[in-house]
Amino acid sequence: MSSVSKTLLFILLLLNSITVASQSAAITIDGLFDDWDSNLTTYIDTSESVTGIDLLELQVTNDEAFLYLKIKANIEFDLTDNLINQQVRLFIDTDNNTTTGYNIQEGYGSEIGIIFKDLYAHYNVTPYAQIDFASLKLRAAPTVTSNEFEIAIGRHQIPDGLNPLFTASTIKILLKNDANFDKLPNEGSTFSYTFDDTPVTPYSPIDITKSNTEQIRLLAYNTLSDGLIDVDRVAHFEQIIKALSPDIIGLTECWDTTAAQIKALFDSWLPLGTANGWYTEKLGGLITVSRWEIIEQWTSLTRQFPVLIDLPSSYATDLLFTNSHLHCCDADDSRQAEADQYAAFILDAKSPGGVITLEENTPFMYSGDLNLVGYAQQLITLKTGDIQDTATYGAGGPLDWDDTDLKEENCLQADLRMGYTWRSDDQGFPPGKLDYIIFSDYTLTAEKSFVLQTEVMPSDRLTEYNLNEFNTINASDHFPVITDFSIHDNLNIEQFQLTDSTIYPNPTTGVITIDLKALNTYQIQVLNTLGHVVLTKHIAATSTELNVAPLPSGLYIISIKNSEGHQVIHKLIKH
Structure with a gap:
């Protein structure tokens, strides 16, 4: 290629280079995608007709720890398997320098080339290394077939133990499906992303103790x-x-x-x-x-x-x-x-x-x-x-x-x-x-x-x-x-309540009255939310009083059984 042609190609690449204002975001890798805002950096592929998997859209964001990407295609496939014929690969120019890395496409010097279904990546640095996903701290979801996938890659990884992965604040990203030669972006265009280090809302750790003993x-x-x-x-x-x-x-x-x-x-x-x-x-x-x-x-x-x-x-x-x-x-x-x-x-x-x-x-x-x-x-x-x-x-x-x-x-x-x-x-x-x-x-x-x-x-x-x-x-x-x-x-509880007894007052701070309507012998038990009996009373009467003042505040169940074994259950709130 002549020097004039190279200059024209470089100008063409500049004209077709897309860099969108970056925005950090708190992304959860769970396969649900509800946290991927439409305002995040997005590349939408040009309309085209391909056989098989058509790569439609790529979104990118980051937080302090990870680079996040979301891939969207026209049909469902398995990212790490070949259930539907695919050779989806992700290439990143991690130093934003076309003269380093592997020349995967004009405008890209790719340091990292991830081959998802083969479970490894090319690390095109000196010396070259073939690396596994763990060295990239790569996370992806879902694990089943989908037309969308979200991926996280650790920002501070040193995959080969020598060369840090991301050495520039701006990177270029290319997505390819070598099964049908679909590319995003296509030849003649580049897609750049600049890390945004605006802090995101920290993740709130989950208290692992049970919040309610009734649960x-x-x-x-x-x-x-x-x-x-x-x-x-x-x-x-x-x-x-x-x-x-x-x-x-x-x-x-x-x-x-x-x-x-x-x-x-x-x-x-x-x-x-x-x-x-x-x-x-x-x-x-x-x-x-x-x-x-x-x-x-x-x-x-x-x-x-x-x-x-x-x-x-x-x-x-x-x-x-x-x-x-x-x-x-x-x-x-x-x-x-x-x-x-x-x-x-x-x-x-x-x-x-x-x-x-x-x-x-x-x-x-x-x-x-x-x-x-x-x-x-x-x-x-x-x-x-x-x-x-x-x-x-x-x-x-x-x-x-x-x-x-x-x-x-x-x-x-x-x-x-x-x-x-x-x-x-x-x-x-x-x-x-x-x-x-x-x-x-x-x-x-x-x-x-x-x-x-x-x-x-x-x-x-x-x-x-x-x-x-x-x-x-x-x-x-x-x-x-x-x-x-x-x-x-x-x-x-409520669908099992019968109409042949009442308790009052409810809620209560102390003594309740149990009106049983009919003369019989009854076993009355008070159970806490763990099902443990905390109070028992036997009577032969049509009504009785029960003192629950010594019990801690909370929800209780009043179980009433008559001599025939028929049972009535009431919910009681003790203040």
């Missing part, structure tokens, strides 16, 4: 190959579980662990002071643990273990909990069949007959390591009841009691703006969301949720909860996932 704390935890009976790891699990103090626990990968071993651990770690202690049941590698009695279980589902839990009378309802560990990795067909199976099970539970019939409006939860790393349809089925194999599992339909979708709880890290639940830096994949909590939001409200990763917690928080820095990484490659639930009042 039910669910813990989903993959123990990584029988970790709870591994002498080198069990002490880490002990610290974690003591700090979390859950009520119901779904443990997975307990292949050679017995239910009796888990019961012994929990009775030692979190003694309940009851005659039985903790209840444990096992199916395959799944062990379900509950502080309340497990009164029924179903064993016909593949890698899914539904049980019915007898909640205390303060809740006035049972609870259906399903512990799950769907097939891993490339087994998309198996995972879809398992999702179909669960949807059919819940639809059966909502209607009379079949293998299960629940009382109407029985709350239900579903959790575990779902291994959702392929097609998004599996998650869609679990939430919506959109069964794919209708010939085997039926027509499908809405799963919640009000014929709406179930809710997937967005459990974020307690100390990071991240939603990943699994991390194993030596396996190549970026940290991902594999563990889920899904529930009936017609009957339940998720009051608090989080993922615990002790390695990222500051020392004062570790001390506060009696944890050590490396507890979670030494216990498992999965992190404990927690949600605290409340049961809707109109379902668990």
